[in-house]
Amino acid sequence: MDLDLAQRAVDYALNLGARYAEARIQNDWEHTFIVKNGNIEAGAITKYMGISIRVLVSGALGFTATNSQEWNAIRECIEESVRQAKASSKLMKKPIEFSQEKPIEKTCIIKPKKSFQSVDVSEKTEMLLDLDRIVRQQENKVKIPMRLFFLRELSTIKYYVNSDGTRYHSEIPRLSIYYYLTAMLNGDTEQYFQQLGESRGYEAMKEWKPTEIVENTSKMLVKVLTEAKPYPKGKLDFVLGPSVTGLIAHESCGHPYEADRILGREAAQAGESFVKPEMLGSKIGSEIVTVVEDPTLPNSFGFYLVDDEGVPARRRELIKNGLINEFLHNRATATTLNINSNGAARAEFYNREPLIRMANTYFEPGDYSLEELIEDIKIGIYMKNYTEWNIDDRRYNMKYVGCESYLIEGGEIKHLVRRPPLEITTPKFYEKVDAIGDDLAFEAAICGKGDPAQGVPVWIGGPHLRIRSVRVS
Amino acid sequence: MSHIAELIIDEALKCGADEVQTKIMSRKVNQVRFSNNEISAVLTLNEKTAQIYVAKDERALVAEIANLQENEIKSTIKSLISMAKSIKPHESYSPLPEGPFKYREIPDSYDPKIAELNEKTVELVEEAINAALQEGAKRSAGTLYAMEDEIILKTSRNVESSHKATSIILYVRSFVNGEISGQGVSCGRTLKNFNAGQAGVEAAQDAIASSKVVKLSPGKYETLLDYSAAAVLISLMAQMGNAFYVDSGLSCMIGKINEKVASEKVTIIDNPHTPDGLNTMPFDDEGNPTKPTTLIENGILKTYLHNRLTAKKYKTETTANAGIIHPRAWNINLMPGEPTKEEQIQEMKEGIIVKNMGYVRFTDYAAGDFSAVLRDGILYVKNGEIKGGIKGFRLADNYINILKGIQSLSREPRQIFHWWMETETPTITPTIKVTQINYTKPT
Numbered sequence: 001m002d003l004d005l006a007q008r009a010v011d012y013a014l015n016l017g018a019r020y021a022e023a024r025i026q027n028d029w030e031h032t033f034i035v036k037n038g039n040i041e042a043g044a045i046t047k048y049m050g051i052s053i054r055v056l057v058s059g060a061l062g063f064t065a066t067n068s069q070e071w072n073a074i075r076e077c078i079e080e081s082v083r084q085a086k087a088s089s090k091l092m093k094k095p096i097e098f099s100q101e102k103p104i105e106k107t108c109i110i111k112p113k114k115s116f117q118s119v120d121v122s123e124k125t126e127m128l129l130d131l132d133r134i135v136r137q138q139e140n141k142v143k144i145p146m147r148l149f150f151l152r153e154l155s156t157i158k159y160y161v162n163s164d165g166t167r168y169h170s171e172i173p174r175l176s177i178y179y180y181l182t183a184m185l186n187g188d189t190e191q192y193f194q195q196l197g198e199s200r201g202y203e204a205m206k207e208w209k210p211t212e213i214v215e216n217t218s219k220m221l222v223k224v225l226t227e228a229k230p231y232p233k234g235k236l237d238f239v240l241g242p243s244v245t246g247l248i249a250h251e252s253c254g255h256p257y258e259a260d261r262i263l264g265r266e267a268a269q270a271g272e273s274f275v276k277p278e279m280l281g282s283k284i285g286s287e288i289v290t291v292v293e294d295p296t297l298p299n300s301f302g303f304y305l306v307d308d309e310g311v312p313a314r315r316r317e318l319i320k321n322g323l324i325n326e327f328l329h330n331r332a333t334a335t336t337l338n339i340n341s342n343g344a345a346r347a348e349f350y351n352r353e354p355l356i357r358m359a360n361t362y363f364e365p366g367d368y369s370l371e372e373l374i375e376d377i378k379i380g381i382y383m384k385n386y387t388e389w390n391i392d393d394r395r396y397n398m399k400y401v402g403c404e405s406y407l408i409e410g411g412e413i414k415h416l417v418r419r420p421p422l423e424i425t426t427p428k429f430y431e432k433v434d435a436i437g438d439d440l441a442f443e444a445a446i447c448g449k450g451d452p453a454q455g456v457p458v459w460i461g462g463p464h465l466r467i468r469s470v471r472v473s
Numbered sequence: 474m475s476h477i478a479e480l481i482i483d484e485a486l487k488c489g490a491d492e493v494q495t496k497i498m499s500r501k502v503n504q505v506r507f508s509n510n511e512i513s514a515v516l517t518l519n520e521k522t523a524q525i526y527v528a529k530d531e532r533a534l535v536a537e538i539a540n541l542q543e544n545e546i547k548s549t550i551k552s553l554i555s556m557a558k559s560i561k562p563h564e565s566y567s568p569l570p571e572g573p574f575k576y577r578e579i580p581d582s583y584d585p586k587i588a589e590l591n592e593k594t595v596e597l598v599e600e601a602i603n604a605a606l607q608e609g610a611k612r613s614a615g616t617l618y619a620m621e622d623e624i625i626l627k628t629s630r631n632v633e634s635s636h637k638a639t640s641i642i643l644y645v646r647s648f649v650n651g652e653i654s655g656q657g658v659s660c661g662r663t664l665k666n667f668n669a670g671q672a673g674v675e676a677a678q679d680a681i682a683s684s685k686v687v688k689l690s691p692g693k694y695e696t697l698l699d700y701s702a703a704a705v706l707i708s709l710m711a712q713m714g715n716a717f718y719v720d721s722g723l724s725c726m727i728g729k730i731n732e733k734v735a736s737e738k739v740t741i742i743d744n745p746h747t748p749d750g751l752n753t754m755p756f757d758d759e760g761n762p763t764k765p766t767t768l769i770e771n772g773i774l775k776t777y778l779h780n781r782l783t784a785k786k787y788k789t790e791t792t793a794n795a796g797i798i799h800p801r802a803w804n805i806n807l808m809p810g811e812p813t814k815e816e817q818i819q820e821m822k823e824g825i826i827v828k829n830m831g832y833v834r835f836t837d838y839a840a841g842d843f844s845a846v847l848r849d850g851i852l853y854v855k856n857g858e859i860k861g862g863i864k865g866f867r868l869a870d871n872y873i874n875i876l877k878g879i880q881s882l883s884r885e886p887r888q889i890f891h892w893w894m895e896t897e898t899p900t901i902t903p904t905i906k907v908t909q910i911n912y913t914k915p916t
Contacts, residue, residue: 033560036717036720036721037720037721039561039563039564040532040560040561040562040563041533041563041798041799042533042534042535042563042798043532043533043534043535043553043556043557043560044534044535044536044537044798045534045535045536045537045538045549045552045553045556046536046537046538047536047537047538047539047540047545047549048522048537048538048539049539049540050520050539060512060514060515061513061514061515062514062515062516062517063514063515063516063517064516064517064518064519065516065517065518065519065520066518066519066520067520067521067522067539067540067541068519068520068521069540069542073519076519077517077519080517080591081515081517083591083592084503084515084517084591084592084594084595085515087515087592087595088505088512088515088592088595089512090595091507091511091512091595091598091599091602092511092512093510093511094511096513120559121555121556121559121560122559122560125559125560125561129561145722146720146721146722146723146839147722148721148722148723180721180722180723181722182721182722182723182838182839184839188840189722189837189839189840190837191722191835191837191838191839263509264508264509264612264614265506265508265509265513265614266508267508267509267614267646267648267654268507268508268614268615268616268644268645268646268656269616271848272652350539351518351520353514353516387836387837388834388835388836388837388842388843388844389834390832390833390834390844390845390846390867391832391846392832392846392847392848392867393831393832393846393848394652397846397865397867397914397915398915399844399867399869399913399915401836419836421913423867423913423914423915423916424915424916425915425916428915428916451504451506451616452504470916471916473913
């Protein structure tokens, strides 16, 4: 399967009467190793390869996918898709159109410095078992009886062709570790999970230093269970750590600025947005806030250079100096709002339609050190990371519960507090940001969306930041 | 497809596997996505994939591949066997069961009318949209799936069987006044009980019932969980009762076998033979004939769901819920009660009806503390009458406390399976009345 087959599929769709057609051949390969409670649960190989074709016919959109490599089977899928798109066009009051985008020819191949194949499987499983041993070493009266570790090596190869003349080929490796720990003391439990991930080869493992990370997490859980006191109530200031601010940037800015949510296309699934098209340019919060969305960050987990509609990726500033600045678009939403796409269309596998997705979302750093953020607080909480979160489907009403969190009193960190909640509306949050840290850190995640559901790799990131005067009950 | 299964078994044994299992899955999907009363996209899928499990020297390895060409199959098996040399044995390795087995015929699993729907799916969506509009909704969105599946299972332990099934699933979300919404679901293996128009009507009715907003302070309230919300809650038992998740700390049922985990009114059965159940299946991934398993009986946790690996660890028998590596649930059934839903509402002095919820996130799986976002109808009830809709509430409580607080179950259960990821296991549930559930609201 290659660009020529993709071209053949596009040409055939056009011959059947499609006004526009695109074909994406995608080959996803994954090795996963799972260690649970000190034992190797399984080694797994996943290989998904197939072709998808999208067509615009009489103003309606058809998508078809198959993993058959036989031309007859692919041809039948295209015919079915065109037929069904025509049938659905009678229900269209307004035809779906794609924005005009300049055709490109591009290749993006990321060669790992250390390929996954060059590292023996036993070294990988021993690394996971080592992490497990390090966790156990932190036990005292606090036990950590449940320990789950995943190592995932991924490789995605894409060939993309569309009827505008775009041809794109990419090969991107990804490495990820995910772990979940449960600590217990006298019937009380505390849990923590974290994912590390980058778009490169096994060379990332050495730089991540997972043993240090897991050791620190284990020590943190032990301390939370043995030392954390109840959190104070009332009006408190918060300093939020990068893993919290990254999640907030993703959930309360990235998602509601996805134009398909804004225009209602995801209404029955992920939901809609409290943001409306006419709010572009209006103030959403403090002028010191800028939220960036950038697929082109080198090595990032959400990295890509051309999206799955053939549009080049670029940095997007969703919020700029406190103003709603830009939405995330695909070619259909861009047409609706009379602009060009900014390359936000992504699909997980060959058998999933491209949807508007984030890549790497983060608050731009400011110029405060952590000490400066804290020293100005009379009474507050330093929420370094989180254990629970959710947000409503309009992305308006959100909640984060701290895992490692501290009481701040008189400008100083005093002691650990247990599970303080930050439950706030999105506009209130952005209004209350009054200082942003000068650091920046990212965590990896898999972001889910769509129907059928699909997950894409992303980074979520931020510096420390401070918000003032939040009621905590 | 059976020749592919044979190739896999033969090749794996030739390469030195001690035992082999393969599951070849063929899936055809017709899907219609709609929003703003129009079709957003029509999607079709035609794929065949193979799961390959090999065990060698008590190492467990599995692959899932979508390229079923002979050279790719052989290469994958070679990689699995090679991996086996470099990993340690599974702590509770247990061989696959020795067949052959007799499997139960499951009626009403396959409806040729669903397999032949093709572009007629658009007409069903049109029916749902129009029904919602006629009932008073302003706009509707949703998804319709019509699917045809065929599975062939073969193992090196003399197990061979196949199963064909169809599914139809419609989810409708309707809006009045901007963001006020309601939802309707219709799903099953056949078209027998499927009603697209009724799903549209219910979505519109729920939205209209919520459109008059009333103010209410957060706190603890008597609650009726309507079908979709009840399904989200009860479907969590697919994870909470799963031995893999118990072992991983991702369950609040750890160490609670034979303990009270719910009100005595609660009996939950995982049933692979539920009529019209979307996960009805005669055999599990190991080839065991499937059977109903009572997870909770009159409030007492009776067992976890097991495959051969977890059963060995827990020194018990498999419950025929394999997953080749970890167990999985089939159709989660909460046994119904006596009153009608209307009677449940009439008895409420002051309370809340929750139509749907999602984004369930646990602070602590082991303790069961979680919160969920509510949508598609949160209604305030006073003296048995619905007074209006509530905005901005979040459910924040404890899973076992809610199960223990169940005071009544309605008499007519429904199958719910929809909405993205929140009800991943088909759940057949009545409406549930809980003594009190806690709600919070943001600053």
